[in-house]
Amino acid sequence: MRILLICLFCLLPATLSAQTNQPSGTIDVEDSATQDAAIANRIRGILAELDGYDDVTVSVTSGIVTLRGHTLDGESARRLNDLASRVQGVVAIENEVTETTDVVERLNPAIDRIRSRATQAIAFLPILTIAIGVFALVVFLGYALASRRNPWDRMAPNPFIADIMRQVVRLAFVMGGIVIALDILGATALLSTILGAAGIAGLAIGFAVRDTVENFIASILLSIRQPFRPNDTIEIDGDIGKVIRLTSRATILLSYDGNHIRIPNATVFKARIINYTLNDQRRFLFELGVAPDCDLALARDTAVATLNGLPFVLREPPPEAWVETVGDSTVTLQVAGWIAQQETSFALARGEAIRLTMLALTQEGISMPEPTFRILGPGTKPSAGPEAPRSIPEQPVPENVTASADQALEKFVAEERAAQGEEDLLSDDAKRE
Structure with a gap:
């Protein structure tokens, strides 16, 4: 029963559409058999x-058109109403045409x-072959031109950009070949569809691989800008190391601990980059605490004189010292000096400067106290006073503090660059940013 109701509902729209399209207008009073x-x-x-209406019969009585027979599909039967209603004198239409169920008639x-399409395809083969041949020729010329070293290597700042240009x-x-082939076939209208779909x-x-695309664009811009060179000591978001190489995906650093650090180029492009190698002169800073009751001017002059006496500290810019802060029991003295970091190790130079400055201040009788608290219990007598300062023997002043650690890292970087065949977008010939 349910199946019968479903069938009736499916047939109802077709029946309504066949009966509703009736002619309009006034009806003549006189009836004419001739008409x-x-x-x-x-x-x-x-x-x-028309094709498909060979089995349809037509009879007209008093202007009422009755159509009987079979058509290949229901749409052809419904079109009969439109056709008959346009004939002058038609009063009403009785469309009893049904869709044929003969398998042979439907398959023919x-x-x-x-068969018609196969014949058209065979007749279309020569022009299709010509279009494919022209497309292949254009693509071959494009690949042959792109495979040449010049002018791409000459125009591009590095091989990565040259490969992108290719x-x-x-x-x-390829796009030009497609356009020419479609023009030969007379189907250039398909180009807009293809471009829209593409x-x-x-x-x-692009939305799915947004991070990858961002990283790729950052690689292009970094390879053009060249903000650093191999063996440069740089800092990126707190990571410090020497540059090994710049690839199409990441910037590779060698830390001072000997570890490889791979930073995505998108992060490198947006980050604050500190290049310590670009300028050979580098300043080191350290703080020393002195007693509040000491001669601060003497402490400052002693620190400056000590740095001036160190052979690895530059005379220009000159060393400096100043009072930074005043604490509860200590006055902080800030000391600064400059070195040539290509010849001198920054860490060793700073360490030696601190050691020798502390020694010089002690020899001048300038104490560097720490906060102390004395607890006196019942029967405890206070001490007679501070102990006399101990005599400190003279300490040798190093002639030079070589950058041995940096030189060792540079050797490691050179070995890494020589051992690995990975691409490198850095070029010594490119303009540095």
Whole structure:
């Protein structure tokens, strides 16, 4: 029962559409058999010129057109209402045409269409072959031009950019070949459809791989800007090390602990980069605490004189010392000096400067106290006073503090660059940012 109701609901729209499309207008009072015959002949003549209506019969009585028979599909039967309603003199239409269930009649048109399309395809083969040949020739020329070393290597700042330019040339020739082939086939209208589909697909892929695309663009910009060179000591977001190489995905550093640090280029491009190698002169700073009751001017002059006496400290810019802060029991003295970091180790130079400055201050009788608290219990007598300062023997002043650690890291970087065949976007010939 349910199946019968479903079938009735499916057939209802077709029945309504067949009956609702009726002619409109006034109806003549007089009835004419001659006019009925003329209407029938006119409709039969029209149907005879159309395909798929050979099995349809037409009869007209008092201006009422009755159509009987079979058509290949329901749409053809519904079109009869439109056709008959346009004939002058038609009062009403009784469309009793149904869709044929004969398998042979339904398959014959499909077979005819397949044969027709196969014939058209065979006739289309010569022009299709020419279009494919022209497309292949254009693509071959594009790949041949892109495979040449010049002018791409000469125009690009590094091999990475040169390879991108080659890919762009290949893509341009492929698109040009498609346009020419479609123009030969007379199907240039398909180009807008192809480009629209490619644009939508590219947008979807772009959102899916947004981080990868951002990293790729950052690699291009970094390879053009060249903010550092191999063996440069740089700091990126707190990571300090010497540059090994710049790849299309990441910047590789060698830390002072001997570890490899791979930082995505998107992070490098947006980060604050400190390049310690770009300027050979580098300042070191350290703080020393002295007693509040000491001669602060003497402490400052002693610290400056000590740094001036060190052979690895530069005379220009000169060393400096100043009072930084005053605490509860200590006055902080800030001391600064400059070195040539290509010849001198920054860490060792700073350490030696601290050691010798503390020694000089002690020899001048300038104490460097720490906060102390004395607890006196019952029967405890306070001490007689501070102990006399101990005599400190003279300490040798090093002639030079070589950058042995930096030189060792530079050797490691050179070995890494020579051992690994990975791409490097850094070039000594490129303009430094």
